[in-house]
Amino acid sequence: MRIVGVGCGPGMLTAEAARVIADASLVYGSVRAIALARDAIPPGCEVHEITDYRSLRSLPDHAVVLSTGDPMLAGLGYLPGDVVPGISSLQIAFARLKVPLTRAAVVSAHGKDHARAIAEAREETMRGRVVFLIADPAFDVGAFAAALPPRIRLAVCEDLGYPAERIAVGTAAQPPAPRGDLFVVVAGEF
The missing domain is CATH 3.30.950.10 (Tetrapyrrole methylase, C-terminal domain)
Structure with missing residues (x-):
């Protein structure tokens, strides 16, 4: 799994985050995180709004989880997997x-x-x-x-x-x- 910071606002997605998202086939995120990353999500990618944060630990290894701001600043960086930092508030x-x-x-x-x-x-x-x-x-x-x-x-x-x-x-x-x-x-x- 990859946990990707999408930045705290529009236009703050880093190049590394955009690359990881562009290669994804399965993405999870809040409504706000998905909106911030929308332009980087490839056509045909399966996108899910997070409804149960407790179940995120059981996602498949190829899942990309979007976190607003930076995952390590009150975000989803506690999840298992690699963290791609984002521009934080x-x-x-x-x-x-x-x-x-x-x-x-x-x-x-x-x-x-x-x-x-x-x-x-x-x-x-x-x-x-x-x-x-x-x-x-x-x-x-x-x-x-x-x-x-x-x-x-x-x-x-x-x-x-x-x-x-x-x-x-x-x-x-x-x-x-x-x-x-x-x-x-x-x-x-x-």
Whole structure:
């Protein structure tokens, strides 16, 4: 099996990922991942929307599994098989904000205990790291901001790589608010 990162938005499919997908006869992915890779999927390829993530471990060896962004950043990189990296939302957010990746601390709140994620992100921020927090639609940016010193900068990065991309920057004292469901939060002194 090959797990292929399709990038976090349109046009972010790497040449290596496109080659692997173009050689595939069996592809699995989310609706969004399939849409991002559509132009690379060859005619006649069997394409399936993932409906049961637990069953992915039992796919045949020749299957290609599409993962949005990079499979190793809260993606499907845990599956057995070779991983082809993709362009992640972390890379795009830090590039847009001009923050070196060496300062990053990644915290996931996606489908996890938000209070625990906020505590972990606060701790990393207090160490001088720039936190890249992977949020889900229910994540409360205001609660996160309230846990930080007022001077800490916050950026809500939405729809990264898409035409409607939006990056709103504020501080913990005046945090930006997300407008949609597909967002990450960057916090720290940057």
